[in-house]
Amino acid sequence: MPQKLSNSVLYLMAAGAGLVVANNYYNQPLLSLIAKDFGVSESEVSNIPLFTQLGYAFGLLFIIPLGDKLPRKKMxxxxxxxxxxxxxxxxxxxxxxxxxxxxxxxxxxxxVPQVFVPMAAQLADDDNRGRAIGIVMSGLLIGILGSRFISGYIGEFFGWRSMYYIAAGMMLVYWVLLKWKLPELLPDFKGSYWQLMRSLFGYLRSENAVRLAAIRGGLGFAGFSAFWTTLVFLMEENFGYGSGITGTFGVLGIGGAVAATYIGKLSDQMNKNRLILFASLTMLLAWIIFEFSAFSIIGIIIGVLLMDMGLQSLHITNQNIIFSRNPEARNRINTIYMVGYFIGGALGTTTGAYAWEYFRWTGVASLGLFFTILIVIFHLSLRKKQSA
Known part of the structure; x- marks a missing residue:
């Protein structure tokens, strides 16, 4: 008999998605502190978020497909x-x-959060799949944004290393909660690991919707990563603020993350192509505002709210589209999508660092605008190849 997704398990996965993914983003408000500690340049220290995102992409590629082959909880x-x-x-x-x-x-x-998202989609019924994805993704985005707030202040008052000791302790506590509450889901795939990995290319070739979602998501996350990698340098150079204030901007984006539950419900009912276009135009407006906000805190605040809301809308709608297909391979489908998503993040981190180094904030804002225009172009030109 199939298990049903209880609210307690759903919110445990949402909280865990946020806590685990936060580990990837604690470094961003701490980059100036780390650069000073090791005596390196801004572009050198930007290799930390770059390689963290590349590690995430490799983990998605080599670990997440195992969710279709191994018992999920044990994994x-x-x-x-x-x-x-x-x-x-x-x-x-x-x-x-x-x-x-x-x-x-x-x-x-x-x-691990990318194991929770397909789990939520699998355990939820068809009418509540978007809601379940939205709640887990809401927790994930709150973790991404809240991590900057937490690490900014901890780094400023206790040193950047303290943040990682605290994070390790939180992971141990959450491991205990997972062992107690997380249900076990048995795999559907019976072949070898090599056959599992080879099947990824089959889905990549055959699923137009997944390819387009990966392009949209990757470009959206590229702009997002360029912004957050360079914001700490903007705050320090143009406003004289340290890592604590920079991290506070993450709290602003939590409003967009909280909207994820509503967006998830909306994606169960609304035409998904229209919702994606709305999300893209929201991000486009955010980057236009950033263009004129190199010395405006109000402009940065408004831009952060719009960017986070637009990216979250885009991401959840992408996932609702891809999870409605191939239910026996949701982890592999999610792997394809999320590898594209985080390759985009790595691209944004690298190009954002160089845009800042050579053109300062105008370069970063123009880069984000370019990435978002590409989303609109790809979506409008290729959307007819998918049925949303």
Whole structure:
């Protein structure tokens, strides 16, 4: 008899999605502190978020497909061992290269939220799938945004290493809760690991909707990553603010994350192509505002709210589209989508750092505007190849 998704399990997964994914983003408000500690440049220290995002993409590619082959709960609890070890490695790193390697391992292991999203989609009924995805994604985005607020202040008052000791402790507590409450889901795939990985390319070739969703999501996250990688430098150079104030901007975006539950419900009812176009235009407006906000805190605040709401709407609608197809392979479908998503994030982190170094805030805002215009172009030109 199929298990039903209870609210307690759903909110446990949502909270865990936020806590685990936060580990990938604690570094961003701390970059100036780390650069000063190791005596390196802004572009050098930007390799920490870059390699963390690359690690996440590799974890999505090599770990998440196993959710279709291995018992889900056992797999999640095992991965948590690497999460704790890599966070302690960050806290103890004696040099920037070792810190970058540990950042890669943090990203590689902290892919657990991308197991929770297909689990929620599988356990929910068809009429509530968008709501379930929305709640888990709401927790995930709150974790991304709240992580910057928390790490900014902890870094400013206690040092950047303290954040990673605290994070390791939180992961141990959450492991206990998962062992107690998370249901076990048995796999559908019976083949070998090689056959599992080879099947990814089959879905990539055959599923137009997944390819288009990965392009849209990757470009949206590229702009998002460029913004958050460089915001700490803007705040310090143009406004004289430290990591604590920079992290506070993450709290503003939580409004967009809370809207995820509503967006998830809306994506169960509304034409998805229209919802994606609305989300893209919202992000476009945010980047236009950023263009004129190099010395305006109000402009940055408005832009953050619009950008986070637009990206969240785009992301949840993308996932509702792809999870409505191939229910026996939701982890592999999610792998394809999320690898594209985080490759986009790595692209945005790298190009954002160089845009800042050579053109300052105008370069970053123009880069984000370019990425968002590409979303609109790809969506309008390729949407007829998918049935939303």
């Amino acid at each position: 999640v609890l095992t991965v948590f061992v690497l999460i704790v070890a890599s966070l302690l490695g960050m806290a103890l790193s004696p040099s920037l290269p070792i810190l970058i390697v540990c950042g890669f391992l943090v990203g590689f292991s902290c892919v």
